[in-house]
Amino acid sequence: MTDCDETLTTLLFGRALDRDAAAHLAACPRCRAESAAIEGLERALAAAPVPAPPPALARRVLAAAAPLLARNARRAAWPTLARALAAALLPLPVILLLDFYLVRAAFGLLVAILPTALGAYIVFNYAATLALLLALTYGAIPIFVEQQVRLRRQERHA
Amino acid sequence: MATDEELIAAVASGDGRGLEELCRRWERPLYQLIARHTGGRDVEDLYQETWLRVVRAARRFDPARRFSTWLFQIAVNLCRDWHRRPPPEPVDPAAVDARAGAPAATDAALDARRLLATLPEAQRSAVILRYYHDLPEEEVAAILGCPRGTVKSRLHHAMRRLLETARR
Numbered sequence: 001m002t003d004c005d006e007t008l009t010t011l012l013f014g015r016a017l018d019r020d021a022a023a024h025l026a027a028c029p030r031c032r033a034e035s036a037a038i039e040g041l042e043r044a045l046a047a048a049p050v051p052a053p054p055p056a057l058a059r060r061v062l063a064a065a066a067p068l069l070a071r072n073a074r075r076a077a078w079p080t081l082a083r084a085l086a087a088a089l090l091p092l093p094v095i096l097l098l099d100f101y102l103v104r105a106a107f108g109l110l111v112a113i114l115p116t117a118l119g120a121y122i123v124f125n126y127a128a129t130l131a132l133l134l135a136l137t138y139g140a141i142p143i144f145v146e147q148q149v150r151l152r153r154q155e156r157h158a
Numbered sequence: 159m160a161t162d163e164e165l166i167a168a169v170a171s172g173d174g175r176g177l178e179e180l181c182r183r184w185e186r187p188l189y190q191l192i193a194r195h196t197g198g199r200d201v202e203d204l205y206q207e208t209w210l211r212v213v214r215a216a217r218r219f220d221p222a223r224r225f226s227t228w229l230f231q232i233a234v235n236l237c238r239d240w241h242r243r244p245p246p247e248p249v250d251p252a253a254v255d256a257r258a259g260a261p262a263a264t265d266a267a268l269d270a271r272r273l274l275a276t277l278p279e280a281q282r283s284a285v286i287l288r289y290y291h292d293l294p295e296e297e298v299a300a301i302l303g304c305p306r307g308t309v310k311s312r313l314h315h316a317m318r319r320l321l322e323t324a325r326r
Contacts, residue, residue, distance in 0.1 A: 041320055053205070074172070
């Protein structure tokens with residue numbers, strides 16, 4: 001921008017002229033001639049009332065953003081959930097192997113002292129209970145992770 | 159006190175209080191930016207849509223950038239899209255204010271709106287950001303996604319056009 005433009009723009013938006021701009025205005029016939037028109041324009045631009053947001057607008061925005069925030073929270077929990085599941089799945093083969101040998105040994109012991117059908121029934125119930133417990137344990141991991149993420153968020157605000 | 163960049167990271171992890179704080183900090187500047195861009199029309203809808211885009215894109219926010227630059231960039235892009243939409247009906251700014259329950263606009267307010275409305279959209283954005291929001295030319299250039307020289311040129315052309323309007 002030329003000096004003229006800078007000076008006129010400064011005047012247009014009601015800014016104080018610095019020393020160079022003031023010197024330019026004093027010396028430049030074109031800027032002096034334009035300054036009257038600019039003053040009228042400046043008054044019009046500066047007199048415009050500053051629009052203020054209505055008080056309920058923030059609440060409206062937060063309500064509209066709630067589902068998006070919930071989606072963000074779910075997405076943010078995914079890496080933590082993946083780490084927790086990986087850590088929990090790591091010992092699973094060992095647990096299953098131990099259970100298998102335990103159930104087999106129990107079945108061998110039971111059929112030695114009880115009728116085969118009764119021994120099979122007891123062992124089946126035991127295995128089913130173990131499977132249920134494992135399923136409950138792994139099913140609870142996402143819930144624990146969500147709680148952990150929420151606690152972390154609360155700690156950050158505290 | 160948390161910075162804007164920390165708050166937007168919290169919003170990315172679904173923190174509603176982070177968004178509340180950001181809204182509180184940027185409510186007025188953002189609302190004014192949109193209102194000046196659209197001459198007071200559809201301001202609330204555009205304001206809300208800006209924040210919804212912020213929440214949606216929070217995970218993609220680059221922490222090396224300033225939050226305000228990013229926020230204004232989203233708002234300016236939305237206003238640009240809004241200007242490209244065909245108007246549903248001819249609108250009189252005074253009628254808009256009356257419908258919105260706002261105080262009656264003064265002549266000066268209408269003059270300022272008319273003056274800004276005479277500018278092409280790109281020049282109007284540059285003028286609003288540079289002079290009403292007092293942002294440096296570098297930041298205006300970052301928001302508008304153009305070189306600093308283009309901002310200077312747009313401001314120059316805007317001023318010439320405003321002066322011509324004022325002389326009429």
